[in-house]
Amino acid sequence: MKGLWNKIEKWLDERYDIQPMKEYIKHKKVPMHRHSVWYYMGGITLFLFTVQVLTGILLLMYYKPGENSSYESVRFIITQVKFGWLIRNVHSWSANLMIFFAFLHMFSVFFSGAFKKPRELTWVSGFLILALALGFGFSGYLLPWDDLAFFATKVGTEIVASVPLIGHWLKEVLRGGEDVTGATLSRFFGIHTAILPLIATILIAIHLLFVQKQGMHEPEEFKNLPEEKKKYIPFFPNFALKDLLFWLLIFNIILFLALYFPWQLGPKADPLSSAPAGIKPEWYFMFMFQSLKLLPAHILFLEGEVVGILTFGLAGTIWMILPFLVPAKRESNKILKIIGVFVVAFIVVFTILGYIL
Amino acid sequence: MKKLIVMLNIILFLVLANSVFSQTQNKKNVVQTKNSCLTCHKEDDNMPDDYNPNNVHASVGLNCVDCHGGDSTSDDEDIAMSKAKGFVGAPEKTEIPQFCGKCHSNINYMRKYNPRAETDQVSQYYTSVHGKQLKKGDENVAACTDCHTAHSIFKVNNPQSTVYALNVPGTCNKCHGDAKLISKYKLNPNIYEEYSNSVHGIALLKNKDTGAPACNDCHGNHGAMPPGVNSIANVCGLCHVNNLKYFEASKMGKAFKEEDYHGCEECHGNHGIKKPTDDFIGVSDKAVCINCHDEGEDGYIVAETIHGELKKLTSMYDSAKVKLSEVKKIGMDDVDISFILKDVHQSIIKARTKVHTFDTVQVAKVVNTGLKTAFKAIKKADDEISDYHTRTNGFGIATGIFLILIILIYLKLKTIEKKQ
Structure with missing residues (x-):
């Protein structure tokens, strides 16, 4: 086996000179400290993205977009297709976990200060990937075309209309018309399976390239240690194997969730029926949805919802360009931590409020 | 400048003339629609107790004089209520059917308001027990106004109407529930209570199902008879x-x-x-068959057999429902099973209807169809449950493999770390 591998390696090296890459892998090191566990979050998110791509491709074999076929094909997948139920449930659960780990990854990067110079662009690309992941979630949610998906999309796209100046136009672009119809479904299908994957793949490649080029970020306390006390482990095989351990664990959890908490398929969407009671967006949109709900109808001379949308838009933009606004000096860490804790607390509290109110 | 003043004057004159003219016109309209009956009766606080200004007659533009005669345009009571002006006042009880029939039996008149109006109410009424008694001079029986009221009449499909489906039992009960009155005719005064607790009464009065029969659906309305x-x-x-x-x-x-x-x-x-139960037929204490059929008789055997057939099907249906709830509980596909069970339920309804053939073969035929369908549902449920167990076993195996892999990777890591 080893002989065959050596032969392949030699064959490739002769043609493509893979020695520099081998050397890079051999010498790539990962710092070991008490916060090292957060290094795995990005890897887990990437793994879940891969699961999404693979299960998504499998679902595409049977999914037929269209007002008269989406719901039926999803039903066919989960009831008739061998392991169809598993693939669909893994796709749904993995999507949720991917967003969860993306958030976790983002906040770990924030609190460790890894977003600052020289990793500004890694942060920006990561933020954009998270935004795309939310887009994946929003567009994918409509595809089964059941009543909950239909009305949640209706509410979601309605909120977009509150964006000043371009809101109405944006809503129509998203919906493919005045209302959520088969045209919206086709559009969302295209966005979910072609446009977003293309942009996401490019951005992920760029993000990974940045990470590889700059290496893992070392926290201040680690940097300040004397050289002999700094511990590193080789990326390959040690870190990679640990990554694999996490992936296996997470995948097993997904299988558990898929089996014991299968994703429901409600009644088929009927635009003429009344909206089912208690429509709620997916949990990752809940904090925004809840804050918009709690805002008063009017704030000064503006509509409450418009103020909310503008605030979220502004906050998101500031968050994205944060590395350019924050000095790389250590003194700013304390204020940043307070801001970070506030943001996390806001998201957690408003998400919980969304479910209990 | 002079020309301008003249022009302005002309315009001013036209505007004033127009406003004076329109005021005169309005006054004319008021005179035309004047109803002195209402004015005086209101002033004297002498309005009919049941007067509702939105009643059906008022809503089509009829006023007091259209029924009672007289002249509502005169402010003078003697003129307004003079016989010369056709004033007839309130009719005697025995005259009420003809009083209403003046218009309601005249198709040429009624056609104006409803081309499909029925005009045989009065003739039907005189064929009813109420009508026959009234003709004899019995003023205790119901005439038109007892059911429809005199001044709060609404169309039958208006929920405000006393003869709207949901209100009919209460309307009839005004007299039929009056023990003192109804005992004169040797009738049961508790019919309303009995009806309210019946399957029909519950459907109509409790569940507001206007498709359920009220008194008039079985007894007729204008021609009411047992x-x-x-x-x-x-x-x-x-x-x-x-x-x-x-x-x-x-x-x-x-x-x-x-x-x-x-x-x-x-x-x-x-x-x-x-609401009849399956125990209604059979030979148990609850069955009505044993009221006439004794043990050993053909009828007794038929009742027993039919009851057995029904029980077979309903028991199987219940078992299938239990299986369905198991399938639902474990989150497997229950939609097809639910559809099949609807067919079983349909068979039960058919079998219960077939009971009225009192033919065991005909009942058994429907029951067997239902049983086959129920078996199909149970089989499908069993398949789903078994599929679920396959999945859980598969998950167990997968978890085992993952665990082994995790241990192997961990051991490999330790070995590598030791070497390093």
Whole structure:
């Protein structure tokens, strides 16, 4: 086996000179400290993205977009297709976990200060990937075309209309018309399976390239240690194997969730029926949805919802360009931590409020 | 400048003239629609107790004089209520049908308001028990105004109407629930209570199902009569079509005719009719069959057999439902099973209807179809449950493999770390 591998390696090296890459892998090191566990979050998110791509491709074999076929094909997948139920449930659960780990990854990067110079662009690309992941979630949610998906999309796209100046136009672009119809479904299908994957793949490649080029970020306390006390482990095989351990664990959890908490398929969407009671967006949109709900109808001379949308838009933009606004000096860490804790607390509290109110 | 002043004056004159003219016009309109009856009766606080300004007659533009005669345009009471002006006042009780019939029996008049209006109410009324008694001079019986009121009449499909489906039992009960009054006619004053607790009464009064029969649906309205012995089955059969069809073709139906039995009522009762259960037929204490059939008789055996058939199907249906709830509980696909069970339920309804053939073969045929369908549902449920177990076993195996892999990777890591 080893002989065959050596032969392949030699064959490739002769043609493509893979020695520099081998050397890079051999010498790539990962710092070991008490916060090292957060290094795995990005890897887990990437793994879940891969699961999404693979299960998504499998679902595409049977999914037929269209007002008269989406719901039926999803039903066919989960009831008739061998392991169809598993693939669909893994796709749904993995999507949720991917967003969860993306958030976790983002906040770990924030609190460790890894977003600052020289990793500004890694942060920006990561933020954009998270935004795309939310887009994946929003567009994918409509595809089964059941009543909950239909009305949640209706509410979601309605909120977009509150964006000043371009809101109405944006809503129509998203919906493919005045209302959520088969045209919206086709559009969302295209966005979910072609446009977003293309942009996401490019951005992920760029993000990974940045990470590889700059290496893992070392926290201040680690940097300040004397050289002999700094511990590193080789990326390959040690870190990679640990990554694999996490992936296996997470995948097993997904299988558990898929089996014991299968994703429901409600009644088929009927635009003429009344909206089912208690429509709620997916949990990752809940904090925004809840804050918009709690805002008063009017704030000064503006509509409450418009103020909310503008605030979220502004906050998101500031968050994205944060590395350019924050000095790389250590003194700013304390204020940043307070801001970070506030943001996390806001998201957690408003998400919980969304479910209990 | 002078020209301008002249022009302005002309315009001013036209505007003023127009406003004066329109005021005169308005006054003219007021005079035309004046109803001195209402003005005076309101002033004297002498309005009819049941007066509702939105009643059906007022809503089509009729006013007091259209029924009572007289001249509502005159402010002088003597002129307004003079016989010369056709004033007839309030009719005597015995005159009420003709009083209303002046218009309601005249198709040429009624056509103006409703081209499809029926105009035989008065003639129907005189064929009813109420009408016959009134003709004899009995003023205790119901005439038009007792059911429809005199001044709060609304169309029958208006929920405000006293004869709107949901209000009919209460309207009839005003007299039929009056023990003192109704005992004179040797009638039961508790019919409303009996009806309210019946399957029909619950559907109508509690569940507000206006499709359920009220008093008039069985007894008629203007021609109200208790259904005769020979017409009871036909009355029930208006809604329970198949039950009547099977019953009339059955041996039992023929025997009932010969014996002058009261059709459906013999087993089901009348006003207090309850939702029949499967124990209604059979030989238990709850069954009505044993009221006539003794042990050993053909009828007794048929009742016992039919009851057994029904029980077989309903038990199987219940078992299938339990299986369905198991499938739901484990989150497997229950949609197809639910659809199949709807067919089983349909078979149960059919079998219960077929009971009225009193033919064990016909009932068994429907029951067997239902049983086959129920078996199909149970089989499908079993498949789903077994599939679920396959999945859980698969998950167990997968978890085992993952665990082994995790241990192997961990050991490999330790070995590598030791070497390093």
